[in-house]
Amino acid sequence: MQLLMLLVELALLELVFMLLLILQQMKKLLEQIKPPERSTVVDLIGTTNEIERKIEYHFFLSNMLADSIFKLFVAVFEVGQEFFISLIYAWKLLNWAWFKPRKLDKCLRQQGLKGNSYKLIFGDLKELSKSVENAKSKPLNVSDDDISPKVLPYFIETIKKYGKNCFIWAGPKPMVCVREPEAIKEVLTKYGVYQKVELTPPTKLLAHGIISYNEDKWAKHRKILNPAFHMEKIKNMLPVFHLSCSEMVSQWKEAVTEKGSCELDIWPYLERLTSDVISRTAFGSNYEEGRKIFELQKEQAEHVTEVSRTLYIPGWRFLPTKRNRRMKEIEKEVQAMIRGIIDKRVKAMKAGEANADDLLGILLESNFKEIEQQGNNDFGMTTQDVIEECKVFYIAGQETTSVLLVWTIILLSRHPDWQARAREEVLQVFGDGTLKFDGLNRLKMVTMILHESLRLYPPAEALTRRVTTKTKLGELILQEGVMLTLPILLVHHDKEIWGEDALEFKPERFSEGVSKATKGQMTFFPFGGGPRICIGLNFAMIEAKTALAMILQRFSFELSPSYTHSPQSVITMQPQYGAPLILHRL
Numbered sequence: 001m002q003l004l005m006l007l008v009e010l011a012l013l014e015l016v017f018m019l020l021l022i023l024q025q026m027k028k029l030l031e032q033i034k035p036p037e038r039s040t041v042v043d044l045i046g047t048t049n050e051i052e053r054k055i056e057y058h059f060f061l062s063n064m065l066a067d068s069i070f071k072l073f074v075a076v077f078e079v080g081q082e083f084f085i086s087l088i089y090a091w092k093l094l095n096w097a098w099f100k101p102r103k104l105d106k107c108l109r110q111q112g113l114k115g116n117s118y119k120l121i122f123g124d125l126k127e128l129s130k131s132v133e134n135a136k137s138k139p140l141n142v143s144d145d146d147i148s149p150k151v152l153p154y155f156i157e158t159i160k161k162y163g164k165n166c167f168i169w170a171g172p173k174p175m176v177c178v179r180e181p182e183a184i185k186e187v188l189t190k191y192g193v194y195q196k197v198e199l200t201p202p203t204k205l206l207a208h209g210i211i212s213y214n215e216d217k218w219a220k221h222r223k224i225l226n227p228a229f230h231m232e233k234i235k236n237m238l239p240v241f242h243l244s245c246s247e248m249v250s251q252w253k254e255a256v257t258e259k260g261s262c263e264l265d266i267w268p269y270l271e272r273l274t275s276d277v278i279s280r281t282a283f284g285s286n287y288e289e290g291r292k293i294f295e296l297q298k299e300q301a302e303h304v305t306e307v308s309r310t311l312y313i314p315g316w317r318f319l320p321t322k323r324n325r326r327m328k329e330i331e332k333e334v335q336a337m338i339r340g341i342i343d344k345r346v347k348a349m350k351a352g353e354a355n356a357d358d359l360l361g362i363l364l365e366s367n368f369k370e371i372e373q374q375g376n377n378d379f380g381m382t383t384q385d386v387i388e389e390c391k392v393f394y395i396a397g398q399e400t401t402s403v404l405l406v407w408t409i410i411l412l413s414r415h416p417d418w419q420a421r422a423r424e425e426v427l428q429v430f431g432d433g434t435l436k437f438d439g440l441n442r443l444k445m446v447t448m449i450l451h452e453s454l455r456l457y458p459p460a461e462a463l464t465r466r467v468t469t470k471t472k473l474g475e476l477i478l479q480e481g482v483m484l485t486l487p488i489l490l491v492h493h494d495k496e497i498w499g500e501d502a503l504e505f506k507p508e509r510f511s512e513g514v515s516k517a518t519k520g521q522m523t524f525f526p527f528g529g530g531p532r533i534c535i536g537l538n539f540a541m542i543e544a545k546t547a548l549a550m551i552l553q554r555f556s557f558e559l560s561p562s563y564t565h566s567p568q569s570v571i572t573m574q575p576q577y578g579a580p581l582i583l584h585r586l
């Protein structure tokens with residue numbers, strides 16, 4: 001059927017082009033046709049008045065006729081051209097909005113998958129948006145870690161209705177839920193077949209770099225970016241992590257000065273901490289400018305989240321709505337600021353100044369090396385590429401890490417026994433002194449706690465991919481155009497995988513490391529997996545350990561009575577009403 005459709009489409013296109021060619025040739029021919037010269041005719045048949053009048057009459061008629069035929073053909077040509085172009089577009093639109101979704105729907109249902117029937121263009125988007133809004137308005141019980149119905153409400157409703165083998169309509173595309181660990185591993189490994197979803201133009205304004213590229217462009221960027229995230233380089237960044245954390249705990253200390261304890265919403269502090277760390281590690285001495293970039297990117301993320309809840313209409317971004325104008329303003333300002341920082345850095349490097357050991361410095365150095373080794377600029381990144389990658393650091397690396405920290409601290413507030421055990425370990429390794437890199441690797445209890453927090457509250461609750469060519473996934477045959485979702489949160493909470501106590505906070509699951517806890521299966525993947533696994537995994541874990549250790553050294557904490565348990569998805573899984581704690585100075 002797919003082949004037939006393709007053939008019809010090709011035949012139609014060929015027909016259109018042939019007709020256009022014929023019309024063009026006819027136009028040329030007609031332009032060449034001219035009535036015979038008057039003198040030639042007169043020479044042949046004599047010059048009497050009557051003959052002349054007849055000839056003139058005939059000339060007049062033949063001129064008129066030729067002219068009319070010519071005009072007619074030009075008109076037919078123009079109308080035909082527009083008609084056929086419209087026909088192509090109409091066919092493409094019809095195929096996108098109706099034929100293709102119907103075809104994919106049929107293929108999935110034939111294989112036993114279930115979902116709502118397709119609704120023209122919007123699919124399930126309206127219901128999905130309603131369901132998210134509805135879930136947002138209902139906070140959970142403080143001790144409830146069964147957060148899936150709140151964070152992925154529409155998937156949970158669909159699974160309840162149709163069972164595990166289900167799909168939803170993300171606009172005109174069906175999105176199949178993949179939960180089998182083997183299948184998840186295959187999707188993440190075969191990154192050429194299962195590719196990242198093409199971003200819509202408004203989403204590209206937020207960041208358009210390695211995180212959304214595919215194929216050669218992704219491979220090139222990953223190769224150039226990799227050296228910036230090697231453990232050796234991260235080790236050199238520890239003083240920066242330390243400095244940012246020191247500033248934060250000093251502010252907390254000031255807040256508890258008078259009574260030795262106080263109520264404090266730690267969420268904005270953690271957001272500030274991770275943005276400072278990215279600003280400093282990305283841009284070194286220019287981190288004040290980095291801070292401003294972070295604030296603008298944060299606002300941009302809110303606009304993008306709002307926009308992506310509805311179907312993107314091509315061209316919509318050109319309308320001068322308030323949101324569109326603001327998004328473009330932010331984009332312009334962020335671009336200009338990062339470009340300024342990069343230009344300064346490149347000038348300094350060219351002047352022979354020692355290269356800074358921050359992400360931007362390492363990235364520029366790695367880029368120059370690649371261009372030099374390959375002897376061709378095409379192998380390196382352009383300044384625009386570097387700007388986009390800097391924007392990616394903020395989006396991919398900032399909110400994710402503050403989210404990991406906030407849920408870990410909330411969980412430790414609810415489980416004082418684990419808080420005490422973690423503190424004991426930190427004090428044993430570092431006392432109340434400065435943290436050392438080697439010591440961080442010996443924080444076994446803290447690592448177990450971070451892993452259990454990532455299992456229960458993964459910052460990214462699901463990954464998405466699109467099938468680029470007809471393929472087999474387990475028993476399932478997937479057609480090109482089908483989307484897949486890998487619901488990290490649902491797999492992490494699956495009782496069949498993790499046991500009856502899957503929803504309980506039990507860091508001891510990870511006492512012998514991740515591979516023992518998962519039995520080597522893809523059942524725990526907060527950082528994704530395969531070749532596209534999070535490039536900042538080590539960066540994030542070292543940063544989180546540093547922050548947690550420094551907090552545990554100085555404070556004990558519990559949840560404030562004003563805390564409302566309401567995880568919500570704003571690109572990452574955030575606490576909707578912040579995280580007010582009662583802090584006690586130690």
Ligand code: HEM
Nearest residue numbers: 211396397400401404459463526527528532534535536540
């Ligand atoms: C707790 C913290 C973090 C979590 C949970 C996290 C999670 C993830 C996940 C799930 C992916 C895979 C996305 C996919 O396959 O669709 C990813 C990719 C990525 N992350 Fe992270 N991340 C964290 C921290 C960071 C940091 C600190 C940075 C950089 C400073 C970073 C940069 C990236 C980049 C560049 C990618 C794209 C890699 C590629 O496609 O090759 N992440 N992250």
